[in-house]
Amino acid sequence: MGNSYKWYRLSYSLVASFIFLAIFLFAGSIDPIWLFERSNGTTYLGFMLATFGTIIAAKSMKQVELSRFLGLKPHDDLRETEPLIKTGWYQYMRHPLYAGLILIFAGYLFYVPNMASLIHLLALLSYLPFGIYYEEKKLREQYGEKYVRYQNKVPPLIPRLKK
Incomplete structure (x- = not known):
C-alpha cells in the first residue's frame, strides 16, 4: 500500500470535516429556505431516523478503534494482524x-x-463513496480473499431483507 497510503484515512477525515464545517458555517449565515412545512409527523420521523442512526453508529464504533478510524493512528496495514470485524452491525452491512x-x-x-x-x-x-472506495481497497489488501468473500456476502450500506 505504500507509505503515503497509510495516511489516506486522516486525509479523508480532515477533508470531510472541512467540507461539513464550511457548509455548516455557510448555512448559518443565510436565511433558511424551507423545503416543506414541519409537522408532528416529520418531527417524529426525524427523531426516529436520527435515533436509529445514532444507535447503529455508536454500536459499530464500539467495535473499531476510534484513533485508527479517524486516521490519528496510522499503520502499515499489510503487517497488521487485526481480525476482520464481521459481528454486530457488521454482519448486516x-x-x-x-x-x-x-x-x-x-x-x-x-x-x-x-x-x-x-x-x-x-x-x-x-462524499461517502470516496471513503468507502479507499477503505475497501485497504481492506482487500489487508485481508485478501477473506474480505472479498465478506464483500460478496454482506452489502455495503443497506442490509438485505431475509428470505
Missing part, C-alpha cells in the same frame, strides 16, 4: 457507521426541513 450517519443526516432533514439540511445530506451522500 459492511459500513454501519456510514449507514448510521446517513440516517442521522436524513433525520435532521425531516426535523429541520430546509435547504441547508438537504445540502448537508447530499454532501454526505456524495
